[in-house]
Structures are given as C-alpha cells and as structure tokens.
Amino acid sequence: MEDGGVWALRLHPVHQIRIRICDLSSINEIKSFTTRFSSMNKPLHVLVNNAGFLEHKRVTTPEGLELNFAVNVAATYTLTELVMPLLEKAAPDARVITVSSGGMYTEPLNNNLEYRESDFDGTKQYARNKRVQVALTEWWSEKYSNKGIGFYSMHPGWADTPGVSKSLPGLSEKLSGNLRSNEEGADTVVWLALQPMDKLVAGAFYFDRAEAQKHLKFAGTAASHAQIGSIVDSIRSICGLQPPMRR
Template structure:
C-alpha cells in the first residue's frame, strides 16, 4: 500500500513534488535519518551554496559534522551565508571558495585552491543553477545552462578526482529537476542554437543531460571509490524560482516545498549508511524512473554521443 501510494504521488507530479508529497513520504522514513555526527571527519563541497537549496544543504551537512565548503560566484553573499550557517550550527567549520561553474578558468582556480587546502574531499554536490531569459554563452562559447549544469560540473569533478579518490567513499550528487521528464536528449543541438530559445526548455534539457550521464560518470569513477547520484528536489520555493518563473511560483506558492525539504534527499544520499545504490536518479529517498514519456527515450548510441560531446566540451582529461 505504501509503495503504491509513493508511485502514485510520483506519477501524478502535482501532489508528489509539493510539500504534501514530502510530508506523506516522510512518514515512511521513521528511523532512517542519518545519525547525529554522521559526517564528522568528512569534507563536503556544495556549489551554488549562497542561497536556496544550496544553503539549506550546506547547513544540514554542517549540522551532521562535515567541514563544509561553500562554492559561490559572489563571495559577499557567500560570507553572509557562512555567518547564517554558523549561527544556526554553532561551532560549524564553514569554508568559502569562489567558483563560477560556468567558467573553466574559475573552475580550475577553485580546484587548485581546494587541492592546496585539503587532502581529501568526501562529498561534492553539484547544485549551482541558472535559468536565463535569453540565450547566453560562457567565455568559451557554450550555452549557459549547458555550461552551468553539465560542462562545469564535469570539469570540476574531473579536476577534483585526486581529492575524491583519497576519500575511500566519496559521493557526488547532481541536483537535477523533474522538469527533465518533458525533454529528450538534445542529440542534434546540445548548445540550443536552433529554433526559438526558451530558458525553461534549456534548463530542462540540460537537466536531462545531467541525469543521462550520471551512470556513465559513475562507471568512470568507480575504480577511484567514488559514487555518483542524481536527484530532484521537487518544487521548492527559492529566490531563483521566484525570479525565473514568477507566475509558476505565485500560483503554487502555498504548495511549494521549503529549501530544507528540497535539500533532504541530497543530504541523505551523502550521509546515509550503507551507501545507496549509485548511478541512479532519486527523489524523496527512492530511485525514480528516468522516463515517463516514450519520446524522451534514447539509444545507447545517442547517449554515448552526448557523453563524448560533453566530455570534450568540458575539457575532461582522458580516463
């Protein structure tokens, strides 16, 4: 009965992605929360940690004992968030590093700074996101949502493999979106150069790519003792959602999840024991299907094609 209700919530979307779905599922999680201090002695990096879900994740990770690094574009905002987390979690060890995940040079500088400060990295949460109104590119000519959600995270992961490999149980989490269910892999046009540009479509397309390449990155890093997961947080009330989709945010305002509720599964994936199955797509602590519409399915050939494109565009080193 419980599993049937969970599946119904997932497929009907509206109740499942809202705070109602979170509370209904939480009833089944009694006794499954990570133990107090579960991350003591471990180091976590969260991108886009200056506000919203990223800040909520960082707060929860710090509360579980992790040395928590906030990777942000705006150091001023990051400093304010660090102060807020230290207020909420007295004694928390919160570090700050600048990282614009859309820009390769910034990523490399971030990785160098982390390598100089830490010997290992146990948790890497790829949370930074963007939803542009008009098509934009990074300094290397890559469409901004692709650069932010796919190319940047792949490059940052690649540069941090030595630190991640030193953990013995490193966990990477991509914060994706349920919006990807409506989009197929953009095999012929990953940079969204054709047709009329829509920011929400670009966002969902890049999130589809995130989820699609998760098992391939997981396979690539398995020999390093690194596991890779993707998850979506449901519909969460954040400053980014309000600014990017004001009508959607206003219409669903009473039903939207809090940032803490949206952060739950990502934190659980990093802190629960035994380690959850890697290479999968999660929502509310359960593995979810990656497709509900036949038109979004793709062949192995197409998946490998987009993987090779993204690896090259990200500047990943040879395996």
C-alpha cells in the first residue's frame, strides 16, 4: 500500500464505499445522522474528524451557534460522543483521529467558546477551535482509557486545498509551490489509522508520523488544558447533550 512515502488507497472490488451526507454545522442533523448510522449496529473501527472550517466573519447557524465553533468543535464532540457505542464494539482496536492544525499553537484553551468579544477574529477563533480539539483528544483518552479506543489528534502540514486557498489566500500565495498535496496532507491520518495501537501514544498530537509537542516553549498555553473538564460541560450544554453516563 505504501507508495513513495505516501499512502495510496487501493480498494479491492469487494469493498464498498457508501457516502452519507450530513451538515456538520447542525447539531440536529448530526443527532439524526448518528441515530440512523447507529441503527446499523455495526462496529466502527476508525472515525476521522476531518471536516474543518474557517469563516472570517461572525456568522451564526440557524441553531444559534457561532459557525466556526459549530463545525470544528461542536460537531467533533457531538459526533464522536454519539458514535462511542459503535467504537466500543470495535474495541480493542478502535480509534478516533481528529485533524487539528499547527495553528492551535498560538492559542490557549479559552472558555469563551463562541467568541463573544466584539473584535471577532476568525483566524483566532479557528486556532482556538483547533486547540480545543487537541485538549478534547487528551480528555477522551483519559476518560475512556479502559475502552480499547485510541484517540489521536494531528496536524496535516500546510496542504494545497480549497479551504486554504479560500480562507487563507495570503498563506496560500506565500507558500505557493511549497504546499503539500492532498495525499501528503492525509498521510499521517492514514498512518494513524493503520499503525498497531501499541505503537501509538494515547491522547497524543501527531505530525509527519511522529508524536509532536502540544505546546510551544514560552507560548503559555500548557496550563490552560486544566480547563478542559469545564469546557466539555459547556459544549455538552450548548449541544443539548445529556451529562456523560458512567461508563
């Protein structure tokens, strides 16, 4: 399967790909999607939380959520929690891979999840969201440590995608010709999905097939991870999820 350092996906004709569409900016849609998906009662081996979004203006969804937060945080949390019983069916080899970003290095965890300050800054909000994903991954890993589910977050590197050219045109232009291909960006995701679990570090942040630091020296972000418990409570309340059951 490995091809020049990049994983290439070649499916045998007996493998079937089924596509289901869900608007991840809507908590209600995620809830109906997971209800339908769960009714198949099949083990879920790998969940990749890849969908990501950067909107520069402060926009609210019809459900009243700030849009970046809705897609990057509320959806990641709600979808993962609601499919947890299916992941448990695939234990001890189930995993959740959340595609975060190196952009998170600049921001500590912040309990102002929907960025209610008047000086809304979409890039900063995106970085805050990506920090939440890294801290959530750590939190899940501790909370569900006995469930046989591996939780990992990762940075794909800067890749030439429609999202980057639309939301970060300056970066796209500056790095023109040096951005990664889609395959290179996806490489560590596929690698994390295929590695034996005992070779991976639970709750870790990965970059280029290796564990990477979650905090830069002197960035002052490390202590903020202590807030993750209360942040999870806030996300659950915003998303209308019941308090976590004792597992």
